[in-house]
Amino acid sequence: MTEEFEKFVRITVTFKNGVWMTSTGRKLTAVEGTTAEFLLPAEASSKLWPQREVPARKLYQFLAPGAHLMFALRVRQHDSLAEPLLQHLIPPQDMRGKVEWGSVKGWHSTEAHFIQITLDASSEEQRKKTPDFTGGVLVEVRGNAIKVMDVSPFTLPKGISGKKLISLNHAFTILSEVYEIHRAAHTGSIYETVFYQGSDNRWYPLGHLRKLDGTDIGKTVLAQEETADLFSELDEH
Template sequence: MRSVAFINILKRGTKLRAHLATKDFEGVSDDQRKCLLRWNDWRKEVASAGIENWSGGPLHFFELTIGPATEKQSRDLLTSTGGLWLIVKGGKAKGLQSSQFELPACVSDKPAGSLNHAFTILSEVYEPWRISHTGNVYDRFLYKEANGLWYPLSHLRDFRLAKQEEAIAYGLWQQFLGRMSSAGAGRP
């Protein structure tokens, strides 16, 4: 049976930006419009990798913050600090687990319970024309790297999976070397 690993990839307080394809602003209040970031105002800060599939209408982004963990999230994740975790099983990403996401009152008076929930809330407000208010969070959410550029969460997921694979390979290599040196130690 393969074990499940929870890898903390972002800490509480980290800002994320959600990609929204706005067609028009019918039904969107002035306060809600003020919460959006226009693509042209910050696109030089976005890494080109992973954004080639963006389409829809004019691109806007919404900044949100990873908030505190709920009581249940604290029990499930064994931490009360909050954050975003990559769930890995058998070397493959199986999903994300998060604490709450803080949203301004103009969008929701309650925090979102997950990244998917946050996207649904944002899509219902800013993309009311869509039939379904879901999206691939790995592609729709950006995080800021230490180099100052914003990347899709898929970039972070792939990087963390590669790091875990490297750690496993290194551990297996060290076991092999230990066995080889033990086997060689008994020779005359």
């Protein structure tokens, strides 16, 4: 039996004056009866279809001022690090049985070292933008999509950086440049490299937040924690 495969053409178009225009400035046309699928930004599609078809955006405060986060780093060249820098590292044997890697792939237990930070209260600028955000991590829930939107200020351990940071991505890059000297590039996903402590005292990657059912917020699937213990609703936009 011969399998039949449909062939598709991907075309970039712009909606202008009520018609779809191609990148060459031509009106988009097709054979009569053609069926196509449109992929539109949610903000644009909400103007074409009822608002109920676009998932509502909700903001939640995850954790609170004073809470800890930990960065996971692959440290291979200990001999190249100064003693004060080594003292900041939590070795893998100290975290054995305390970390839930979940969907994080490619980690070896002998390489995984951790550095802990403490989250401060939110900044004045952050409170102007989101008045009820007192600090911790600001999370956006849109349908089933979970996204880290903001984090309150924090500092890295002494000798690494003396600046107040408000970006987990930026902090990871700084830490990677110092400790992961075997790497050519120093970027990484905060959903795999940044960990929070659950009510069971185990550490979970931020990626576990994406396992929440945003349409019926109740429990995190992997951590099995009551969401009420983790989140307090701030606002709905």
